[in-house]
Structures are given as C-alpha cells and as structure tokens.
Amino acid sequence: MLIIGEKLSIIAKRVREAMTSKDKAPIQEIAVSQWKAGAGMIDANIGPAEDNGEEMMRWMVTTIQEAVPLPVCLDTTNYRAVEAGLSVHRNEWGRPLINSTSNDPDRFPMLELAARYNAQIIALTVGKGGLPADAEERAAIAAEIMARAMEYGVPLEDLYLDPLVLQIATSQDHALKVVKAIKMFQELNDPPMKTVVGLSNISNGCPRHVRPLLNNHYLALLMYEGLTAAIADPHEVSNTVKTIDVIMGNTLYAHSYLEM
Amino acid sequence: MAMTLPKESFAGRVYSLTIGQPPKKVIFGGENVLPFHSFEGSSPRKPVIAFEIQDVVPDDWPEEIQKPYSEVMGDPALWARFCCETLGAEALALRLAGTHPDRGDRSPADAAETVRSVLSAADVPWIILGSNHAEKDAAVLVAAAEAARGRNCLIGKAQESNYKTIAAAALAHDHKLVAMSELDINLSKQLNILITQMGFDKEKIVIDPMCSALGYGLEYTYSVMERIRLAALAQNDPTMQQPMLGDVGMYVWKVKETQAQEEDVPQWGGLKERAVAWEAVTALALLVAGAELLIMRHPDAVRAVRNAIEELTS
Numbered sequence: 001m002l003i004i005g006e007k008l009s010i011i012a013k014r015v016r017e018a019m020t021s022k023d024k025a026p027i028q029e030i031a032v033s034q035w036k037a038g039a040g041m042i043d044a045n046i047g048p049a050e051d052n053g054e055e056m057m058r059w060m061v062t063t064i065q066e067a068v069p070l071p072v073c074l075d076t077t078n079y080r081a082v083e084a085g086l087s088v089h090r091n092e093w094g095r096p097l098i099n100s101t102s103n104d105p106d107r108f109p110m111l112e113l114a115a116r117y118n119a120q121i122i123a124l125t126v127g128k129g130g131l132p133a134d135a136e137e138r139a140a141i142a143a144e145i146m147a148r149a150m151e152y153g154v155p156l157e158d159l160y161l162d163p164l165v166l167q168i169a170t171s172q173d174h175a176l177k178v179v180k181a182i183k184m185f186q187e188l189n190d191p192p193m194k195t196v197v198g199l200s201n202i203s204n205g206c207p208r209h210v211r212p213l214l215n216n217h218y219l220a221l222l223m224y225e226g227l228t229a230a231i232a233d234p235h236e237v238s239n240t241v242k243t244i245d246v247i248m249g250n251t252l253y254a255h256s257y258l259e260m
Numbered sequence: 261m262a263m264t265l266p267k268e269s270f271a272g273r274v275y276s277l278t279i280g281q282p283p284k285k286v287i288f289g290g291e292n293v294l295p296f297h298s299f300e301g302s303s304p305r306k307p308v309i310a311f312e313i314q315d316v317v318p319d320d321w322p323e324e325i326q327k328p329y330s331e332v333m334g335d336p337a338l339w340a341r342f343c344c345e346t347l348g349a350e351a352l353a354l355r356l357a358g359t360h361p362d363r364g365d366r367s368p369a370d371a372a373e374t375v376r377s378v379l380s381a382a383d384v385p386w387i388i389l390g391s392n393h394a395e396k397d398a399a400v401l402v403a404a405a406e407a408a409r410g411r412n413c414l415i416g417k418a419q420e421s422n423y424k425t426i427a428a429a430a431l432a433h434d435h436k437l438v439a440m441s442e443l444d445i446n447l448s449k450q451l452n453i454l455i456t457q458m459g460f461d462k463e464k465i466v467i468d469p470m471c472s473a474l475g476y477g478l479e480y481t482y483s484v485m486e487r488i489r490l491a492a493l494a495q496n497d498p499t500m501q502q503p504m505l506g507d508v509g510m511y512v513w514k515v516k517e518t519q520a521q522e523e524d525v526p527q528w529g530g531l532k533e534r535a536v537a538w539e540a541v542t543a544l545a546l547l548v549a550g551a552e553l554l555i556m557r558h559p560d561a562v563r564a565v566r567n568a569i570e571e572l573t574s
Binding site for chain 2: 250251252254255256
C-alpha cells in the first residue's frame with residue numbers, strides 16, 4: 001500500500017513558517033524523514049493559497065524533489081497553483097497526484113489539468129450539497145465522477161476515489177460506512193478502482209494519546225478491504241502497513257520483516 | 261480467429277550474478293520469467309553446472325561415482341584439470357570435505373593450501389564449499405576466502421549460526437556468497453536480510469534452500485524454490501531475487517538407488533544407468549523449480565542435463 005506522507009502541511013506551524021520565509025531546510029528535512037520512514041509520495045498541502053499560490057507550489061515541488069526521489073501530491077484548491085506545481089514536477093520517480101477534484105463543478109477544472117499534464121488525481125466523493133450519508137451515496141457520487149473523468153479524458157486507472165474519512169469524535173457512524181465504501185468503490189470497475197483516504201482525519205479532535213491507536217487500527221480495517229493509498233504519517237503507520245501486508249499475503253514473512 | 265497464447269509478465273527480476281574472471285567467467289540469473297518461460301519475457305542466461313571435486317579422496321562416495329574419477333581423485337589439482345580438459349566443465353566446485361571433524365579434521369591452513377593448488381590448476385570459475393559443519397566452516401572458509409582472493413569465487417555455505425564470519429570473509433576478499441537455510445522460505449528470506457544488514461550486497465548472494473534427492477524429499481526443495489521464485493517475480497521482493505543453487509550430487513549419491521547392485525534388486529535395472537538417471541532427474545527437477553546453478557558429480561548425468569537445457573532453451 002502506498003503511503004503519501006502528510007507532514008508537509010501548512011497547518012503545521014513549523015512548515016507554515018518555512019513556507020513563508022522560503023526556508024528550504026525544514027521542508028527538505030521533513031520530506032527526507034518521511035521518505036526514509038516509508039512514504040512513496042509526499043503531500044504538499046499549501047492550503048487555499050489565494051495569494052501567490054502558483055509561486056508557493058512551484059517552490060514546494062522543487063524543494064521537495066531536490067531532497068527526495070519521490071513524486072509529489074499537489075494539495076490545494078487553487079487551480080493555478082496546481083498547474084504551476086505540475087509544470088515543474090519531475091516525473092522520473094512517478095507521476096504527480098492532484099489533490100483533489102470532486103463532484104462539485106467548481107472542481108472539474110482539476111480533471112482538465114490531470115488530462116493535460118498526464119497526472120493522477122484524487123476524487124473526493126462529495127458534491128456541492130454537503131456530506132454523503134452512507135457508503136451507497138459515496139459510490140453513486142463516485143460513479144458520476146468516473147463518468148466525468150472519462151469525459152475529460154482522464155483514464156480511470158489514474159483516478160483515486162476518496163470516500164472522505166470523518167472524525168470519529170463527531171461522526172462515529174461514518175467510520176464503518178467509509179470502510180464499506182472502499183469495498184464498493186473497487187467494484188465500480190474492472191480492474192478495480194484505486195482508493196485513497198486522508199487517514200488521520202478519523203482521529204482529528206481526539207486526545208493526543210489515542211490518535212495513533214485510532215489511525216493504525218482504522219488503517220488495518222481499510223487495508224483489509226483493499227485500500228490502495230493513505231495520506232498519513234509514515235512514522236506512525238509504516239509498521240501497520242508492513243504487518244497487514246504480511247497478514248494479507250502481499251509480502252513474504254520473515255522475522256525481520258519490519259526492518260525491510 | 262488466431263489463437264493468442266496467454267502470457268504472464270512480472271514486476272520482479274532475478275539478479276544477474278557473475279563468478280570467475282574473464283575470459284572464463286560464468287553469468288547466471290537475470291531473468292524476469294519463470295524457468296524456461298523465455299517466451300514471456302527475458303531469460304538471458306542458461307543455468308550453469310559445476311562439477312564437484314573434493315580436497316580428500318572421497319572414500320564415502322559409492323563405487324559408481326568413484327569410477328569416472330578413479331585415476332585423478334587422489335590429487336585435487338589433477339582432478340580439477342581432468343574435469344576441465346576431459347569433461348569440459350564450465351565451472352568447478354571444491355568441497356573441503358576433509359576439514360570436517362569426523363573426516364580428517366584438516367586445518368584451515370591445509371584447506372587454504374588446497375584452494376591455492378586447485379585454483380592455479382584450473383582457471384574456470386570456482387565454488388568453494390566447507391564441509392557443512394557450521395562451526396568448522398566458519399574457520400575454514402575464512403582461510404579459503406583469503407587464499408582465493410582475486411578470483412571472484414562463490415563461497416559457502418553461510419548458515420544462520422555462522423553467517424557473520426563467512427559473509428565478512430566473502431566481503432573482505434570480494435567473493436560471492438551461498439546463503440543456506442533448511443527448507444524454509446521464511447528462514448531463507450530472514451537469512452538474506454541478516455546478511456544484507458551486515459553491509460553485504462544483496463545482489464552477490466546465491467540462495468541454497470537446501471537440496472534433496474528424488475524420492476527423499478525432493479518435493480520439499482522443489483516447492484520452496486518455486487515459492488522463492490514467485491516471491492521474486494510476482495511480489496517483486498528484493499530479498500528473494502537472488503539466483504538459486506541446487507547442490508545435487510551430494511544428496512543423490514548417498515541414497516540406496518545410486519548404490520544397490522542389480523543382483524540384489526533386479527527389478528530396479530542396471531546400477532549405472534539408474535544412478536546416473538537419479539542424479540539427472542533430480543537436477544532437472546530443480547532447474548524447472550527455479551535453480552540457476554547446479555553442483556553435480558557424474559559426467560553422464562551432467563551431459564543429460566545439458567542436453568535437456570539445450571532442448572528447453574533452443
């Protein structure tokens with residue numbers, strides 16, 4: 001399973017300050033640390049970035065890829081910033097991933113960018129009208145986005161469906177609905193659709209000491225249903241990923257499997 | 261409508277491994293397909309067969325396998341030359357059987373002397389093996405690795421209990437390493453991880469999953485080899501992508517089918533034909549399971565397996 005390292009987010013004070021002062025060192029240090037811990041892609045979350053979004057994303061992508069041989073997940077609602085990131089992204093370590101489109105028409109231009117730049121793209125299964133009620137509604141929205149993607153010329157294998165993980169503290173009943181959605185999404189196509197979650201949202205708002213527990217156990221359930229990728233902290237979840245991969249028979253067991 | 265053959269392609273590839281020095285080096289491995297499935301991808305090398313010789317007169321070998329070597333087996337250097345010049349060996353394996361505490365207990369210094377003498381007698385690629393006594397091998401193979409410095413040999417066998425010493429010696433003197441575990445794919449992977457964690461290049465290891473003879477557990481070796489190869493190709497597991505060794509002769513030439521006289525078991529047919537077939541069939545089964553390197557004894561069995569390889573690869 002692919003871990004998309006979540007630590008380069010504008011929400012974190014240290015990252016935000018480095019971004020503001022264009023200080024490469026902390027950004028690269030965090031990127032390298034996530035890569036070494038098992039991330040296969042680095043998320044660059046610059047927020048809505050209404051001012052200077054283009055320059056910011058260009059700087060982030062370049063700064064990250066100077067330090068790690070990984071593709072970048074371009075995480076912003078700013079269309080122009082995504083395009084700026086795509087234009088400087090180095091593809092030799094993998095194609096970039098746009099984060100994200102959805103069933104909201106305002107987000108359709110992201111699909112157009114994915115097609116134009118041969119990028120992969122995350123599709124949040126939400127529309128303009130609020131949160132989906134259950135797994136079935138998520139799957140119905142997913143089907144609409146898939147049709148839209150084909151219209152824009154985005155191959156379905158480049159689409160990562162995201163059921164939108166909600167906080168356990170406020171929406172406990174959605175935890176299993178999301179697990180079910182992961183299963184249903186895959187049935188929408190053959191070969192199965194790819195899936196992704198923003199994992200740590202499950203424990204958002206929870207006390208610090210229970211967050212890793214919630215994140216890791218929830219990831220195990222999602223992986224059991226076939227999750228393709230998770231935006232998460234590799235330091236926190238990589239042992240779970242390795243262990244579930246062994247239990248699922250995806251990798252061969254050896255006593256030192258955690259060290260690989 | 262024309263029939264299209266279904267083809268399976270894999271993400272993983274077996275490491276390509278070279279032993280010996282030009283112009284007589286041999287290369288094996290490198291394929292990204294199951295054994296002999298070259299029509300599905302690339303399989304650039306044929307399996308390599310090494311003739312086995314020993315440092316002392318192999319008086320524990322049954323009569324039928326002593327016969328082809330009766331004139332030369334008192335002198336390892338002569339024996340080595342015979343294998344190359346008369347039998348056309350492309351590689352040789354020296355088994356330091358005489359270093360075993362129960363078989364003469366030759367010292368590491370004596371073993372090193374034998375290594376120097378056979379290596380100067382034949383410039384083909386060499387495999388240098390201990391006596392499978394884990395503790396003694398650690399001392400013997402350190403001396404042997406040093407004596408063989410510069411010849412890019414394959415040294416072994418490193419096992420769970422002695423791998424640190426033997427891997428360090430192979431690393432210090434620039435040899436390749438046989439990593440042997442006992443018929444267990446998970447332990448095989450574990451040993452490769454441990455050896456790699458010492459700083460030994462994972463692409464310089466040959467896996468010996470432990471051999472067995474036809475009728476004496478061959479199906480276990482076969483199954484472990486097959487699963488190792490599938491882990492390498494289908495799961496793209498970098499700790500299982502090493503070429504594999506079938507140490508055939510040692511296991512075949514101690515079973516009763518390679519020794520019982522025709523007078524005693526007339527229903528089994530002639531001894532020589534039966535014994536040679538036993539070695540050839542065991543060897544071929546391991547090639548089909550995934551082995552790229554074989555250590556064999558009888559010239560007729562080697563010829564039969566070479567012919568089979570030609571037929572399967574032409």
